Amino acid sequence: MSLLLLDLDDTVLDRSAVVRRWARRFFGAEISPPDLGRLLDMDAGAKIEHDEMARQLKERYPVASSVDDVSVALGEALRGGLEIDATVWTSLTTARERGWSTVIVTNGAVDTQERKIRASGLDRVVDAWVVSEAAGVWKPDPVIFQEAAERAGQPLTRGWMVGDNPHSDIAGACNAGIPSVWLHHGRTWPAELDFAPTGTAGHCAEAIMAIVGERPASGTG
Incomplete structure (x- = not known):
């Protein structure tokens, strides 16, 4: 990956x-x-x-x-409040150093989401981003994930998805046929859903380091 x-x-x-x-x-x-x-x-x-x-x-x-x-x-x-947590910044830098291409995949309006990406400094540490309004499709549509892979110059089959939303991020990863890590933020995975993430993590940096360090994230239990 x-x-x-x-x-x-x-x-x-x-x-x-x-x-x-x-x-x-x-x-x-x-x-x-x-x-x-x-x-x-x-x-x-x-x-x-x-x-x-x-x-x-x-x-x-x-x-x-x-x-x-x-x-x-x-x-x-x-x-306001657009600072990136220091551990997230470090994990993104580590991913780049280890040869990973990193792409933000976000639902929302282009102006709003790009403002946050640039104001927070994320544009300096990720390779690309795809915003649903510009792409014309929203997560969980697999097309937006394919566009992200194309922007990175990587096959989608080599990807992982990290996100907090079961219905857009994790369902989208399942639709795209790629593994995922769900950020649970203290929540329990919804039992009624007929899909699940590959692993879970409590924080973005933890998820990134588990993936790029080739250490599996926690199972969904």
């Missing part, structure tokens, strides 16, 4: 942690999983009305700030 395919949000970049920290600071409260999911969808470029989301957040998490102030603060939060 010599092709490493990586999801972006909550895989290489820990966007959930950024949004949670902002909510705790701004609202003084933990944000609910449904609201977190919608905010992360916005962060990936989903067409959710910004002001409407700010209004809903203000209703659910009472704060003296106006809806406009919440909207501005929300925009700043979603644009």
